[in-house]
Amino acid sequence: KPGIAYEALYELVSRHGGTLVAIPDKEAFRALRVVAEMDGISVEPATAVAFAGLFRLVREGIIQPHETVVLNCSGHTFPVEKQIIGEHFTRDMQVTDDDDGVSGRSEGLLTALEELDSRVQRIAIVEDNLDSARLIRRILQAQGDFLIEEAYDGLSGLNLIRQTQPNLVILDLMMPGLDGFGIVEAMKKDRALSHIPIIVITAKELSAIERERLGGKIRALLQKGTFMDSDLLNDIRQALP
Known part of the structure; x- marks a missing residue:
């Protein structure tokens, strides 16, 4: 008392x-x-x-x-x-309310680490911002024994995915060379990769056309800078087999 x-x-x-x-x-x-x-x-x-x-x-x-x-x-x-979370991981975002099959809700990283499975899983992070990639890696490592591999540009990321066949891809959209949209489309055209779930994390405000390009191809669309509820880790847990 x-x-x-x-x-x-x-x-x-x-x-x-x-x-x-x-x-x-x-x-x-x-x-x-x-x-x-x-x-x-x-x-x-x-x-x-x-x-x-x-x-x-x-x-x-x-x-x-x-x-x-x-x-x-x-x-x-x-x-x-x-x-x-670093100076470059928090920013203001304007998110549209268009319902086109892609979730645009704010996702969380800090308050539900217990939601993830403790099973060993292979996760690929494709993110050209090293601070962002490091943050995602540390959050996953704090939860469980995941095999995490990283690539810092689109072409390297696609090669990594083809070579390692991960259980989940966490992907940024805006990258030099091959961007995240190109990776999503390449994975869905490849029979060996089309089954792998994709979670997109981006700071970009997507247009209606860009949302349509992602519709039905990704598991979740997450906005950088709003990682303060439990939905993200729920999405990851549900995406892993």
Whole structure:
């Protein structure tokens, strides 16, 4: 049972329309592990509790994607986005509401790592931004024992896919030379590759024509910079055989 101070704080927060959540040790430890494995940041337990609380509030919809969050960590604050996901992985996006068979919802990476299977799976990441590729790799490694291989341009990516026959391809669209659209089309024309599920992650605002090119060919379309709910890892888990 919490002490008198926490009871008084709960009453005060509730009176003014705020939210106070209790975080069990398991969630705090998991947040500590996520922060350490994703970006090599060592934090004290109280900071892990703060992050675990943030993950919980986002997962429950109390914190909305458009809201700005200042996280207090044991008496000091720092920009969470810069420390955890890097300066180039958060940006504003305008996403259309056209229903053309391609999911355009915001996907999450941080709050549902437990959703993935622990089975060994081979995953290919094709992404020309090294920071983005590293982030995706670390998130997957933090969850399970995946065989992860990377390529940093379209032609190398397609060759990697042909050589390794992965269980899943995580693909950027905008790359020099052969872009992500070309990789998707090449895979679907190749009998040996057409069955492999594809998840596209992009910062590009797609036109109606571009969405039509992807329609029915990919498992999910994810927007960079909005990775704060559980849908992405659910999509990955469902895509793996």
